[in-house]
Amino acid sequence: MAMNRRNFLKVSAGASGSLMVSMTLPGCAGIQTGYEPDTGEWRPDAWLELTTDDEVFFTLARVEMGQGTYTGLTTLIAEELEIQPERITPRFAPVAPEYRNPLYKLQLTGGSTSVATSWEPLRMAGAEARQMLVMAAARVWNVKAAECQASEGRVVHPNGIDSMAYGKLVELAAKEVVRGDIALKPRSEWKYIGKQRGKLDARAKSTGTAVYGIDVDLPDMVYGVVSRSPRRGGRVRDFNADQVRAMTGVLEVFEIERGVAVVADKYWRARKAQDALQIDWDFSDAVSLSTDDVFDSYRSAADDDPGESERSEGSFASAMEAGDRVVEAEYAQPYLAHATLEPMNATAWYRGDRMEVWAPTQAPDLGRIAAARATDLGPDDITINTTFLGGGFGRRLTQDYIEEAAALAYRIRRPVKVIWSREEDTRHDLYRPAMLHRMKASLSGGELTGWHHQIVGPQILDWYVRNAAPAQYPWAPKFMYDTLATVGLMAEGLATPKDISAIEGAIEYPYQVANIDIRHTRTDPGIPITWWRSVGYSHNGFAVETFMDELAHEAGEDPFQFRRRLISHEPRHLEVLERVARLADWQSPVPEGRARGLALFRSFGTYVAQVVEAGIENGAVRVYRVTCSVDCGQVVNPRIVEDQIEGGILFGLTAALYGEITLQDGEVQQSNFHDYPLMRQYERPEVVVDIVDSSEAPTGVGEPGVPPVIPALGNALFALNGKRQRSLPLKANA
Amino acid sequence: MAVSLTVNGDERSLDIEGDTPLLWVLRDELGLKGTKFGCGAGLCGACTVHLNGQPVRSCSTPVEMAAGGQVVTIEGLKDGDRLHALQEAWIEHGVPQCGYCQSGQIMSAAHLLANNPAPSREEIVAAMTGNLCRCGTYSRIIAAVESVAGTESSGSTSGREA
Numbered sequence: 001m002a003m004n005r006r007n008f009l010k011v012s013a014g015a016s017g018s019l020m021v022s023m024t025l026p027g028c029a030g031i032q033t034g035y036e037p038d039t040g041e042w043r044p045d046a047w048l049e050l051t052t053d054d055e056v057f058f059t060l061a062r063v064e065m066g067q068g069t070y071t072g073l074t075t076l077i078a079e080e081l082e083i084q085p086e087r088i089t090p091r092f093a094p095v096a097p098e099y100r101n102p103l104y105k106l107q108l109t110g111g112s113t114s115v116a117t118s119w120e121p122l123r124m125a126g127a128e129a130r131q132m133l134v135m136a137a138a139r140v141w142n143v144k145a146a147e148c149q150a151s152e153g154r155v156v157h158p159n160g161i162d163s164m165a166y167g168k169l170v171e172l173a174a175k176e177v178v179r180g181d182i183a184l185k186p187r188s189e190w191k192y193i194g195k196q197r198g199k200l201d202a203r204a205k206s207t208g209t210a211v212y213g214i215d216v217d218l219p220d221m222v223y224g225v226v227s228r229s230p231r232r233g234g235r236v237r238d239f240n241a242d243q244v245r246a247m248t249g250v251l252e253v254f255e256i257e258r259g260v261a262v263v264a265d266k267y268w269r270a271r272k273a274q275d276a277l278q279i280d281w282d283f284s285d286a287v288s289l290s291t292d293d294v295f296d297s298y299r300s301a302a303d304d305d306p307g308e309s310e311r312s313e314g315s316f317a318s319a320m321e322a323g324d325r326v327v328e329a330e331y332a333q334p335y336l337a338h339a340t341l342e343p344m345n346a347t348a349w350y351r352g353d354r355m356e357v358w359a360p361t362q363a364p365d366l367g368r369i370a371a372a373r374a375t376d377l378g379p380d381d382i383t384i385n386t387t388f389l390g391g392g393f394g395r396r397l398t399q400d401y402i403e404e405a406a407a408l409a410y411r412i413r414r415p416v417k418v419i420w421s422r423e424e425d426t427r428h429d430l431y432r433p434a435m436l437h438r439m440k441a442s443l444s445g446g447e448l449t450g451w452h453h454q455i456v457g458p459q460i461l462d463w464y465v466r467n468a469a470p471a472q473y474p475w476a477p478k479f480m481y482d483t484l485a486t487v488g489l490m491a492e493g494l495a496t497p498k499d500i501s502a503i504e505g506a507i508e509y510p511y512q513v514a515n516i517d518i519r520h521t522r523t524d525p526g527i528p529i530t531w532w533r534s535v536g537y538s539h540n541g542f543a544v545e546t547f548m549d550e551l552a553h554e555a556g557e558d559p560f561q562f563r564r565r566l567i568s569h570e571p572r573h574l575e576v577l578e579r580v581a582r583l584a585d586w587q588s589p590v591p592e593g594r595a596r597g598l599a600l601f602r603s604f605g606t607y608v609a610q611v612v613e614a615g616i617e618n619g620a621v622r623v624y625r626v627t628c629s630v631d632c633g634q635v636v637n638p639r640i641v642e643d644q645i646e647g648g649i650l651f652g653l654t655a656a657l658y659g660e661i662t663l664q665d666g667e668v669q670q671s672n673f674h675d676y677p678l679m680r681q682y683e684r685p686e687v688v689v690d691i692v693d694s695s696e697a698p699t700g701v702g703e704p705g706v707p708p709v710i711p712a713l714g715n716a717l718f719a720l721n722g723k724r725q726r727s728l729p730l731k732a733n734a
Numbered sequence: 735m736a737v738s739l740t741v742n743g744d745e746r747s748l749d750i751e752g753d754t755p756l757l758w759v760l761r762d763e764l765g766l767k768g769t770k771f772g773c774g775a776g777l778c779g780a781c782t783v784h785l786n787g788q789p790v791r792s793c794s795t796p797v798e799m800a801a802g803g804q805v806v807t808i809e810g811l812k813d814g815d816r817l818h819a820l821q822e823a824w825i826e827h828g829v830p831q832c833g834y835c836q837s838g839q840i841m842s843a844a845h846l847l848a849n850n851p852a853p854s855r856e857e858i859v860a861a862m863t864g865n866l867c868r869c870g871t872y873s874r875i876i877a878a879v880e881s882v883a884g885t886e887s888s889g890s891t892s893g894r895e896a
Binding site: 065066067068198199201202203204205206207208209210211212214215217248266267268269339340341342343388389390391392393419421422423639640643644646647648649650651672673674678679680681682684687 | 751753754755758761762765766767768769770771772773774775777778780807808809812817821824825826828829830831832833834835836837840859860862863864865866867868869870871872873874875876
């Protein structure tokens with residue numbers, strides 16, 4: 001992202017003479033924060049504040065949910081500011097336009113974009129502050145600024161002996177004006193970027209002191225639980241309010257939009273009262289589908305409608321006619337839950353003219369809209385305090401849990417914390433959509449001549465726009481929210497980027513094939529869906545890379561050689577593919593009872609190739625080893641990249657082996673970790689992560705590890721027993 | 735009912751329903767928020783604490799069962815200002831990602847080392863298998879435990895623990 005420093009950096013003096021650097025990202029110029037400048041208080045749009053006490057505060061605009069922004073983004077600031085990352089105190093950003101993600105025009109953390117979008121602006125902010133400190137010191141010493149050095153939080157005199165701490169300089173520095181552009185440090189001079197560094201939040205998270213949403217404690221706080229309709233769209237007809245209200249500790253029992261709420265003085269009392277709650281549901285307008293109905297509806301939609309063309313090259317029809325063989329396959333993939341280990345929760349406090357919310361959220365500006373909906377307040381009256389997130393994976397982009405807490409607080413008029421049970425978290429999730437893929441390819445003398453991919457299923461923005469559209473127009477009155485949601489939907493591509501959630505990873509099909517036809521048949525069965533770690537790539541990766549394996553087999557060619565031949569025009573793909581084959585010793589014999597599978601897949605700008613070695617032991621699939629080569633451009637923190645890729649691999653394997661949410665008459669059948677299992681320590685394969693040394697712009701790492709491991713495992717099982725599995729989760733006895 | 739128990743060395747008395755899970759007593763009555771709620775069914779291990787020297791799932795342990803007992807939580811693992819060797823190893827190895835499961839992971843590991851100061855890889859894996867991590871930090875957990883196992887500090891937990 002090329003940008004002019006003058007357009008987005010703002011420097012000013014703050015409380016007690018501190019130096020503050022603020023930023024306005026492209027596309028957000030001209031929007032006011034609503035806060036008075038120079039009030040003497042920390043301003044919400046200050047990204048970086050240096051105090052006279054030698055403290056450095058950095059506002060973290062991308063939430064920390066395990067993906068490492070707390071350390072990674074702080075490292076970017078530290079590098080140019082010339083101070084050790086450990087000396088910077090990150091603080092979670094409040095809602096303000098300056099903190100929006102420039103790619104989405106919303107203040108959200110997702111899409112593996114945090115480092116990619118912060119890479120230039122944060123380094124520039126650090127460089128600007130450093131330059132001002134150097135200029136101030138030079139003025140004091142009456143020397144040339146260019147002859148002074150900044151290092152480890154101090155400016156060093158040209159004599160190499162004297163130095164001044166930043167804290168002593170900030171008052172003077174705030175008066176300096178930097179003219180012209182500041183050159184960012186060349187790669188060869190980096191001290192922190194790309195080096196092995198610890199994690200800045202590891203101590204708090206190893207001592208039980210990191211504060212997650214569920215840990216928020218307020219004076220006089222009470223606890224709320226909500227019973228929601230077991231089928232989406234069910235309505236409350238009646239419930240035994242009087243009986244439940246009489247139970248120990250119960251303060252209130254009342255209906256809200258999403259069900260029936262019980263508020264008690266203690267969490268356990270609220271739960272016990274909820275157990276006694278009997279609700280008569282009206283399911284006449286509810287979604288009462290079963291999983292089989294969903295796939296039946298997908299198949300008939302696919303039969304009836306070839307879908308919108310998303311990419312077309314050459315003529316697939318001619319290729320099919322000219323070819324000597326046509327291969328077809330249909331892949332079915334289930335709904336998947338996020339299963340963040342910290343269940344959904346939020347705490348809200350309504351005080352007449354304003355509301356304060358504490359929540360683990362990936363999108364605090366949408367949280368304000370959600371809270372506004374449940375109260376008589378506008379978004380500007382609502383403050384969202386973001387905490388550490390006990391996992392996100394896309395679930396916390398949707399603010400239903402904040403809406404509930406706000407509704408309860410509005411009624412109760414004292415601080416209330418709403419905590420979901422694990423069962424509620426599983427059953428009232430918004431899922432990775434179930435998807436159907438119909439693949440067709442033509443072969444001519446062993447050559448792949450045509451590729452046809454029909455993706456069948458819903459798209460996510462349809463479910464998200466309800467709060468996202470109003471968040472983009474914070475000045476809009478509340479009565480317009482639903483209109484905006486409709487307009488936002490219709491204006492897709494204008495207000496928001498085109499929704500590629502269903503087709504991403506399919507439309508970028510990278511192999512050299514002359515005739516390509518990729519289509520999306522859009523159909524939505526009405527089951528709530530949202531982004532799930534790696535989103536569309538998660539299901540398109542399985543379809544594309546499994547079918548490639550089928551075609552290699554049909555063509556009688558080794559799956560590695562087959563891909564290699566067809567990807568030779570894409571150097572970064574080719575490199576990770578060749579590296580992983582070398583590292584996993586692809587050509588070597590496999591131990592008895594085991595087999596290897598391969599997949600190559602780019603997502604979020606990052607190139608990933610994986611080899612899985614697997615077998616079947618005691619009637620269960622066993623994954624022994626995953627070898628992964630990854631090219632994510634410039635690495636900011638190698639340890640975090642390894643962690644994210646390995647974590648993504650385990651996340652993908654969990655889906656491949658166990659992941660399945662099923663519905664019976666509209667009701668989710670899974671509830672807790674016994675029937676929605678996560679991979680455990682004893683099942684963990686050995687994971688080898690090989691990172692390509694690159695100076696290309698950094699790309700995402702939170703999600704790209706997930707997609708390829710699912711087909712790579714399926715392909716290994718095919719190599720093992722010759723049985724091709726075209727639906728997930730994979731089975732040992734397919 | 736009146737319940738007394740010793741938590742991290744301090745004797746605590748409460749008036750509370752005996753079926754209240756120990757987890758909510760620790761978190762909401764005693765303000766020890768380091769112990770986490772994950773599943774409420776003893777399936778994930780995020781709520782692991784030590785009760786009379788044994789690791790228990792506090793979400794599924796009624797407080798009346800802990801009456802008169804010695805409870806140690808993540809907050810009580812350190813010795814004065816000195817962190818437990820496992821906590822230092824967790825920081826050194828950068829184990830946590832989201833971090834939510836890590837209190838429980840560390841409590842399980844601390845119990846293992848207190849009873850078996852030099853466990854084999856298999857013994858570590860077996861001891862840690864009851865603790866789920868959604869982020870996938872499992873390999874760093876093993877590395878961190880192994881870095882402490884077999885060293886002098888491996889057998890020592892908090893002096894408060896029986």
